[in-house]
Amino acid sequence: MSVVYSRRLKKELQEIQIEQADPAKRAAGIQLLQAEDLKTWYFSIEVLGESLYKNEVFHLMVRFDPEYPFKSPAVQFVVSDKVKPPVHPHVYTNGHICASILGDDWSPTLSVMAICITIQSMLASCKKKELPEGNDDYVRTAPDNPKKTRFVYHGDSV
Amino acid sequence: MWKVNLKELLDDTDVQDPTDFPPSSTVPGLRDLDGALRCNICQELYEAPVVLTCGHCFCSLCARNQLGEKPACPTCWRETTISSIRVNPTMEEAVTAWKDARRFVLHMINDTLNGQTKAIEASRPTKRRKPNARPSGVVPDMVSHQRRSGRSDVGSSDDDAEREMAMSSGTPALGSNSSIECPVCAKSVPMTMINDHLDSNCKYHSALSSGKIASSSKSGQKDAWSKLLNGTRSGKDKEKHEAEVDNPLPKASYTVLKDKQIRDLLAAYNLSTTGDRPQLIARHERWVALYNANLDRSPILRKRPAELQLEMRRWEEDRRGARKDPLKIDITEYRRANKAEFDKLIQRARVNPVHGSPKQPNSPKTLVVESAVGSESGPGPASDRWKRLKVAGGGGGETDAIVVDSDPEG
Ligand SMILES: [Zn+2]
Ligand SMILES: [Zn+2]
Ligand SMILES: [Zn+2]
Numbered sequence: 001m002s003v004v005y006s007r008r009l010k011k012e013l014q015e016i017q018i019e020q021a022d023p024a025k026r027a028a029g030i031q032l033l034q035a036e037d038l039k040t041w042y043f044s045i046e047v048l049g050e051s052l053y054k055n056e057v058f059h060l061m062v063r064f065d066p067e068y069p070f071k072s073p074a075v076q077f078v079v080s081d082k083v084k085p086p087v088h089p090h091v092y093t094n095g096h097i098c099a100s101i102l103g104d105d106w107s108p109t110l111s112v113m114a115i116c117i118t119i120q121s122m123l124a125s126c127k128k129k130e131l132p133e134g135n136d137d138y139v140r141t142a143p144d145n146p147k148k149t150r151f152v153y154h155g156d157s158v
Numbered sequence: 159m160w161k162v163n164l165k166e167l168l169d170d171t172d173v174q175d176p177t178d179f180p181p182s183s184t185v186p187g188l189r190d191l192d193g194a195l196r197c198n199i200c201q202e203l204y205e206a207p208v209v210l211t212c213g214h215c216f217c218s219l220c221a222r223n224q225l226g227e228k229p230a231c232p233t234c235w236r237e238t239t240i241s242s243i244r245v246n247p248t249m250e251e252a253v254t255a256w257k258d259a260r261r262f263v264l265h266m267i268n269d270t271l272n273g274q275t276k277a278i279e280a281s282r283p284t285k286r287r288k289p290n291a292r293p294s295g296v297v298p299d300m301v302s303h304q305r306r307s308g309r310s311d312v313g314s315s316d317d318d319a320e321r322e323m324a325m326s327s328g329t330p331a332l333g334s335n336s337s338i339e340c341p342v343c344a345k346s347v348p349m350t351m352i353n354d355h356l357d358s359n360c361k362y363h364s365a366l367s368s369g370k371i372a373s374s375s376k377s378g379q380k381d382a383w384s385k386l387l388n389g390t391r392s393g394k395d396k397e398k399h400e401a402e403v404d405n406p407l408p409k410a411s412y413t414v415l416k417d418k419q420i421r422d423l424l425a426a427y428n429l430s431t432t433g434d435r436p437q438l439i440a441r442h443e444r445w446v447a448l449y450n451a452n453l454d455r456s457p458i459l460r461k462r463p464a465e466l467q468l469e470m471r472r473w474e475e476d477r478r479g480a481r482k483d484p485l486k487i488d489i490t491e492y493r494r495a496n497k498a499e500f501d502k503l504i505q506r507a508r509v510n511p512v513h514g515s516p517k518q519p520n521s522p523k524t525l526v527v528e529s530a531v532g533s534e535s536g537p538g539p540a541s542d543r544w545k546r547l548k549v550a551g552g553g554g555g556e557t558d559a560i561v562v563d564s565d566p567e568g
Contacts, residue, residue: 002476008201010173018177066477069199070223107232108224109198 005068009038012111019113030116039064042078043116047124059083060119061095062112065147072106074147075115087129090122094139096146098132100153175201178264185267192260195253198233199224203257206454207249212236215246218451226447240409245454254459406450412439427463429470444473 016032019025034042043060047053059078065071077085077095085091090098101110101118132138143149176196179189197204199220206218214233216224224232225240337346410423420438421431429445431438448469452461461469 002473004200004202007173008199011175011201014173014175070227107235108220109232 006038008069009064012113013038013041015111016113027113027117027120030113030120033059041112045116045120045123047120049124051124052126052129053086053123056086057083058086058123060116062115063145069108069110072102072147073112073115074145075102075119076146086123086126087131088123088126089128089130089132092132092135092138092142094142096138096142096149098151098153102146103151104153174260180267180271184271188263188267191256195249195256204246204249204253206451206459207246207253208243208454209246210236211238211242215249218243218245218454219447222447222451226443243454247456250456250459404453406453407446409446410442412442428467430474440477441470441474445470 029048063074176193
């Protein structure tokens with residue numbers, strides 16, 4: 001990443017830090033867990049208030065492309081013994097997420113926090129906990145990095 | 159394990175942003191002004207600002223990078239192309255003036271609000287201050303400074319504090335005897351020669367080259383300072399630069415070019431010709447963007463070819479760095495390594511979903527997550543730089559850029 005754009009990432013980090021220190025500004029339910037470098041960050045995400053995901057905590061892994069912010073970061077839910085991805089029609093059981101903000105609708109004027117908030121609201125608005133169609137096939141053949149997948153974003157037709 | 163190396167990552171005085179200024183409730187307008195002069199892609203003050211057909215403004219290089227990815231404005235998605243980019247010299251003038259004024263204004267605010275907000279720049283190293291720092295009744299003076307439009311001539315100003323600020327922000331002192339390694343060819347070059355060395359595409363590298371070079375080196379040095387202090391170059395220098403750089407480079411159609419021809423294109427600008435075909439193409443594309451973006455500056459602000467070549471070199475290094483540490487990360491390994499911490503964290507999150515556990519002592523270099531929340535972060539007026547994003551998350555305002563695919567009924 002060039003100096004300019006790694007500086008931008010530092011600004012995002014600074015911003016997140018400032019917000020987390022201030023309950024009034026903090027995006028409730030989203031917390032930075034780990035940011036040891038400018039390559040991979042981890043967040044915890046939960047939906048506060050009434051939702052299908054009440055009392056569930058998820059972890060997001062965000063990996064930055066050297067071409068960030070022109071290329072979106074690779075974002076997926078962490079899957080482990082203790083942390084599971086949400087059961088959601090756009091979240092595969094390997095943690096991969098089908099959301100247009102991570103693909104076609106990514107813009108370099110957006111930020112990591114915008115992604116977290118978008119994913120949080122994707123969970124908050126969920127009406128029915130179910131796996132995506134074709135989950136098993138996808139998980140069997142999916143690349144390690146979700147950015148290598150060409151998702152077809154489910155609109156009204158699916 | 160669960161550390162956020164915030165201090166280490168953020169210990170960078172280059173990271174300036176609008177929150178350097180107090181919120182508008184304390185000092186009206188300045189934070190917004192600083193934000194308005196910044197590119198929404200890189201968040202820096204505009205470099206070679208350009209407008210797209212929609213009227214949105216970005217740095218030329220940012221716009222070119224983005225339009226290479228997708229031919230649409232990243233703010234409003236209106237379709238456009240690189241060839242319809244237009245320069246925005248008015249914005250450039252505003253930014254140039256603001257760059258001159260910014261530190262000065264920060265000082266003024268600091269002095270004016272002294273006693274109330276000593277910590278405006280708490281996260282930054284202490285700025286040098288004149289021993290006879292001005293008392294707070296200084297605002298009218300600032301206004302008269304501000305009224306001088308365009309590039310302020312700091313050199314003739316009687317306010318040496320301003321000069322001092324310009325100095326401390328800029329280049330290292332130019333010693334006459336020391337040598338430095340040329341960033342382009344890595345030869346050891348006397349400090350006084352480095353500008354001419356770079357301008358000569360690394361041909362001259364010692365004071366023996368010629369008397370003419372040695373003497374022009376002095377003027378080069380003077381120019382460097384006058385550029386630093388005035389934001390301009392001398393007339394002669396200006397002409398030279400206008401003559402050197404005129405026409406934008408055409409976009410090459412790589413599909414019809416052989417490797418050899420791409421190498422020739424690169425060699426014509428003293429760029430590396432190593433690597434495989436994708437590397438050659440990427441390098442040339444980058445060079446065209448960099449070169450043409452430079453032409454979107456007004457002539458007096460343009461960089462020399464050698465400076466652009468240096469930027470190319472840095473870019474190559476960044477790319478190599480990126481390859482060494484590829485995007486692939488073994489997630490199972492991460493999981494194993496962090497299992498215990500995960501467990502604790504989840505436990506804690508369940509108990510108290512919003513607030514962390516009580517403060518823990520900070521180590522000097524790193525902040526543990528819990529203590530990062532709620533302490534150590536300074537007075538931190540949270541900025542509204544990314545407000546748009548939050549608005550989007552809340553489901554109002556400029557949401558069209560963020561569309562999560564949601565349920566039909568939702
Ligand atoms: Zn920019
Ligand atoms: Zn636009
Ligand atoms: Zn050299």
